[in-house]
Amino acid sequence: MGLFEKIKNGLAKTRDQLVTQIEWVISGKPVDESVFDEIEEAIILSDAGLETTEILMTSLKERWKRGQVKTSEDVKKVMSEEVERMLSGVEVPATANSGKPFVILCIGVNGVGKTTTIAKIANIYAAAGKKVLLGACDTFRAAAIEQLQTWADRLRIDVVKHAEGSDPAAVAFDATKAAKARGIDVLILDTAGRLHTKANLMEEMKKVKRVVGKELEGAPHETLLVVDATNGQNAIAQAKTFNEALSITGIVITKLDGTAKGGFLLPIAHSLKIPVRYVGVGEKIDDLIPFSAKEFSRALFE
Amino acid sequence: MFEKLQERLEATFKKLRGYGKLTEDNIKETLREVRVALLEADVNFRIAKEFLEKVKEKALGEDVLMSVTPGQQFIKIVYDELCELLGATNKPLDVSGSPPVSIILVGLQGSGKTTTAGKLALVLRKKGRRPLLVPSDIYRPAAIEQLTKVGKQLNIPTFAVPQLKEPLAICKEAKAYAMKNGFDTMIVDTAGRLHINDEMVNELVDQKKFLNPRETLLVLDAMTGQDAVSIAGTFDAKLGVDGVILTKLDGDTRGGAAISIKAVTGKPIKFIGIGEKFDALEAFYPERMASRILGMGDVVSLVEKAQEVFDERQAKDLERKLRKDEFTLEDFKDQIKQMKKLGSLESIVTMFPGFNKVKGMINFSEAEKDIKRVEAIINSMTMKERAHPNIIDGSRRVRISKGSGTSVNDVNNLLKRYMEARKMMKKLTKGGMKGLQRQLFMR
Numbered sequence: 001m002g003l004f005e006k007i008k009n010g011l012a013k014t015r016d017q018l019v020t021q022i023e024w025v026i027s028g029k030p031v032d033e034s035v036f037d038e039i040e041e042a043i044i045l046s047d048a049g050l051e052t053t054e055i056l057m058t059s060l061k062e063r064w065k066r067g068q069v070k071t072s073e074d075v076k077k078v079m080s081e082e083v084e085r086m087l088s089g090v091e092v093p094a095t096a097n098s099g100k101p102f103v104i105l106c107i108g109v110n111g112v113g114k115t116t117t118i119a120k121i122a123n124i125y126a127a128a129g130k131k132v133l134l135g136a137c138d139t140f141r142a143a144a145i146e147q148l149q150t151w152a153d154r155l156r157i158d159v160v161k162h163a164e165g166s167d168p169a170a171v172a173f174d175a176t177k178a179a180k181a182r183g184i185d186v187l188i189l190d191t192a193g194r195l196h197t198k199a200n201l202m203e204e205m206k207k208v209k210r211v212v213g214k215e216l217e218g219a220p221h222e223t224l225l226v227v228d229a230t231n232g233q234n235a236i237a238q239a240k241t242f243n244e245a246l247s248i249t250g251i252v253i254t255k256l257d258g259t260a261k262g263g264f265l266l267p268i269a270h271s272l273k274i275p276v277r278y279v280g281v282g283e284k285i286d287d288l289i290p291f292s293a294k295e296f297s298r299a300l301f302e
Numbered sequence: 303m304f305e306k307l308q309e310r311l312e313a314t315f316k317k318l319r320g321y322g323k324l325t326e327d328n329i330k331e332t333l334r335e336v337r338v339a340l341l342e343a344d345v346n347f348r349i350a351k352e353f354l355e356k357v358k359e360k361a362l363g364e365d366v367l368m369s370v371t372p373g374q375q376f377i378k379i380v381y382d383e384l385c386e387l388l389g390a391t392n393k394p395l396d397v398s399g400s401p402p403v404s405i406i407l408v409g410l411q412g413s414g415k416t417t418t419a420g421k422l423a424l425v426l427r428k429k430g431r432r433p434l435l436v437p438s439d440i441y442r443p444a445a446i447e448q449l450t451k452v453g454k455q456l457n458i459p460t461f462a463v464p465q466l467k468e469p470l471a472i473c474k475e476a477k478a479y480a481m482k483n484g485f486d487t488m489i490v491d492t493a494g495r496l497h498i499n500d501e502m503v504n505e506l507v508d509q510k511k512f513l514n515p516r517e518t519l520l521v522l523d524a525m526t527g528q529d530a531v532s533i534a535g536t537f538d539a540k541l542g543v544d545g546v547i548l549t550k551l552d553g554d555t556r557g558g559a560a561i562s563i564k565a566v567t568g569k570p571i572k573f574i575g576i577g578e579k580f581d582a583l584e585a586f587y588p589e590r591m592a593s594r595i596l597g598m599g600d601v602v603s604l605v606e607k608a609q610e611v612f613d614e615r616q617a618k619d620l621e622r623k624l625r626k627d628e629f630t631l632e633d634f635k636d637q638i639k640q641m642k643k644l645g646s647l648e649s650i651v652t653m654f655p656g657f658n659k660v661k662g663m664i665n666f667s668e669a670e671k672d673i674k675r676v677e678a679i680i681n682s683m684t685m686k687e688r689a690h691p692n693i694i695d696g697s698r699r700v701r702i703s704k705g706s707g708t709s710v711n712d713v714n715n716l717l718k719r720y721m722e723a724r725k726m727m728k729k730l731t732k733g734g735m736k737g738l739q740r741q742l743f744m745r
Contacts, residue, residue, distance in 0.1 A: 044341060045346075050341055110550060111411070111412025112412060113411065113412055142447075142448045143444040143445075143447035143450075143451050144444075146448075147443045150444055195553035196554075230410060230527065230529055231526065232525065232526060232529075232530075232558070232559070233556065234525040234555040235525070235527075237554055237555075255411065258410070258496045258498065258529070259496075259498055259536075260527065261528075261529070264527070283441075
């Protein structure tokens with residue numbers, strides 16, 4: 001299956017919902033002002049948020065006034081163009097060349113799929129012939145270390161781990177040290193899920209980052225925020241707060257294979273301009289694909 | 303919790319208070335702002351629309367226009383409608399019937415089922431039940447280990463047999479085990495799955511058919527967006543859901559999902575998860591939640607919680623001591639202990655109205671550490687020192703600081719604070735509330 005096919009499948013439900021609604025609204029009727037309310041509804045239902053909805057609607061209405069939007073095909077085209085324009089700036093593929101070992105720190109709120117995503121990323125790099133090491137810095141949640149270990153066993157890569165309840169910064173330190181000593185190409189650090197509102201847990205994560213940076217200059221080279229497509233507007237708050245505290249350099253959006261639309265990616269891209277690296281579209285190890293603005297919008301509005 | 307929605311509504315109402323009465327025009331503007339607030343809170347678009355239509359209808363009626371303070375009246379209407387949406391009363395957990403009674407937890411990946419299973423077991427044990435944890439998530443790596451570890455932490459038995467590799471088989475064996483060993487309640491944790499994955503949902507249907515649970519509970523992330531309606535609706539339609547547990551409400555999610563799922567499925571929200579610790583599961587009270595949304599705070603919750611843990615006899619004893627000026631450091635320590643029973647500082651503080659504004663400014667973990675330090679210091683004192691703090695001289699201070707792993711400065715601070723508290727309480731008992739107020743505000 002090609003990349004486009006895959007993201008298309010992953011986004012099928014999203015697209016269906018939006019497109020069906022637009023088509024239902026427009027079928028047979030000429031596009032006039034009354035249909036805008038319902039198009040607006042469709043965008044809001046995608047969790048894009050009111051601000052973004054307004055931006056999209058304003059642009060749609062302007063082009064409609066200029067006579068550029070006449071049919072449902074035009075509506076889709078305009079929408080697709082707008083979405084792509086909003087997202088094109090954040091389509092920056094992940095690379096792991098700016099450091100050796102290249103250290104990736106994975107963060108996010110509880111239950112977004114950090115550990116699974118790490119396994120998928122590890123798989124991508126391992127398949128490309130890179131030497132990958134994992135660091136089990138989620139020392140808080142019961143059996144989080146075992147979960148990462150199980151994935152690592154399947155992928156035949158090593159994990160640096162301490163006992164449950166130990167200091168995550170100490171694990172990060174050891175993992176970084178080990179990565180240097182063993183000539184590792186990519187080190188990925190798993191961390192405990194934390195709500196961005198918990199000041200003490202954010203401090204803990206700052207410490208992890210600091211410790212890694214002290215052991216290896218420039219590290220972590222990538223601070224990757226994982227967000228759950230099922231979330232609504234809170235995802236924006238997550239991105240903002242995590243970014244303020246930890247300077248995110250990349251975003252992964254997971255669980256796009258459900259019915260949730262992940263429209264919050266638009267306001268995040270618009271206001272924070274942080275690169276979106278990957279999209280998670282399933283539970284299998286290869287269900288992680290590079291983010292593409294064009295295909296994302298094409299799959300949504302084609 | 304619900305803070306942002308609360309803030310928005312508060313701002314809206316403030317605006318409204320500026321007018322003498324409600325007119326069609328200013329209702330329109332307010333309604334628009336409430337709409338924005340609801341949508342930003344992730345309340346489903348259609349639910350929000352219905353809600354606003356109802357509120358508008360009522361607001362334009364006479365009862366609003368005739369009221370003395372239109373702002374208050376409007377808050378009442380919004381409050382009533384929110385209450386109605388969230389459901390009339392709290393529905394307790396149903397564990398009736400012949401044991402072992404089953405409770406099955408279902409939901410999407412990452413919604414917090416396993417953690418909630420542990421919390422629920424704790425709630426049931428407090429009620430005098432004998433729960434058995436049953437992990438049936440054979441898919442996610444280390445999911446069964448996770449629940450087993452949770453069980454160990456809580457000292458609640460877990461039915462984990464590595465040879466069993468099929469959810470239905472696990473349920474069957476677990477039930478037999480529960481019957482044989484006298485467990486009256488089974489809490490069955492299941493694998494996270496998408497509501498649209500028919501194969502996986504059917505697996506749940508089979509488990510449910512066999513277990514015939516009293517409660518099939520949907521565990522849903524409070525941060526869920528517009529899709530909450532389709533998730534809850536589909537699980538309910540395909541599987542049949544008896545209630546919902548809303549998790550991760552301790553963040554700053556606006557929590558509109560609560561309103562959406564209740565409106566769409568009609569199923570009650572039974573519990574809310576408000577923290578990572580295993581006692582951070584609370585009953586869901588619609589009225590309280592609605593009050594919270596409207597900025598009235600959750601004073602009711604706090605009062606009830608306080609009643610639960612404060613021993614009345616102890617309280618009287620304390621009052622007598624205060625009157626006689628016998629309030630010792632030992633009593634001071636008891637007070638701290640009582641406070642701790644209420645929950646974490648953070649969870650107590652959020653129950654007060656208006657505290658949302660300062661919440662971000664307080665470092666709760668620091669404050670909790672401070673309390674621990676105070677306890678340690680008092681524990682390092684002799685009984686005589688606790689009763690007569692005046693005898694604590696320099697060398698005693700050094701000994702106490704060493705014993706408690708703190709500094710002499712910490713000990714000095716504590717003694718200073720204790721003396722101040724004592725002075726304050728003396729004023730309180732002598733001059734009553736007025737005396738205290740004068741002390742606090744007139745200086």
